[in-house]
Amino acid sequence: MPLYVVLDTNVLVSSLLSTNADSATVLVLKALFSDKVTPIYSKAILDEYINVLHRAKFGFPHATIDYLLQTIINYGLCIDPSPSGCVLPDMKDLPFYEVVLEKKDDNAYLVTGNIRHFPKEPFVVTPREFLTLIKL
Numbered sequence: 001m002p003l004y005v006v007l008d009t010n011v012l013v014s015s016l017l018s019t020n021a022d023s024a025t026v027l028v029l030k031a032l033f034s035d036k037v038t039p040i041y042s043k044a045i046l047d048e049y050i051n052v053l054h055r056a057k058f059g060f061p062h063a064t065i066d067y068l069l070q071t072i073i074n075y076g077l078c079i080d081p082s083p084s085g086c087v088l089p090d091m092k093d094l095p096f097y098e099v100v101l102e103k104k105d106d107n108a109y110l111v112t113g114n115i116r117h118f119p120k121e122p123f124v125v126t127p128r129e130f131l132t133l134i135k136l
Helices: 009-017 024-032 043-053 062-075 091-106 127-133
Strands: 004-007 038-041 108-111
Touching (some): 004 009, 004 024, 009 043, 024 062, 024 127, 038 062, 091 108, 108 127
Parallel strands (some): 004 038, 004 108
């Protein structure tokens, strides 16, 4: 059964900023480039990735951003989620939660560094917890 993953933007940023090749966020990102997981996203999530990753304060090379986003698009699954009616502490996180809700019955997980921003659910996990799930 395929394993689906919604990556919170903070996981992408942390992995691109990390100098430790064995950090949990880097290993989660590496899993995107394997056949272990299928990224899932929505147009709103993709727009946030583009906006945040291009911020000058990070200084990420445009080629790196383009390669990462193109990988997510090429190997991922774009979802148009149904409105959930959920209220989160930070409503900017709602698109991520609604996408994982659409696929949670199909072995989907939301991976975030801000676990407290989401309801306590078994499908909302930290990068380290996700690595345990995929046995990396």
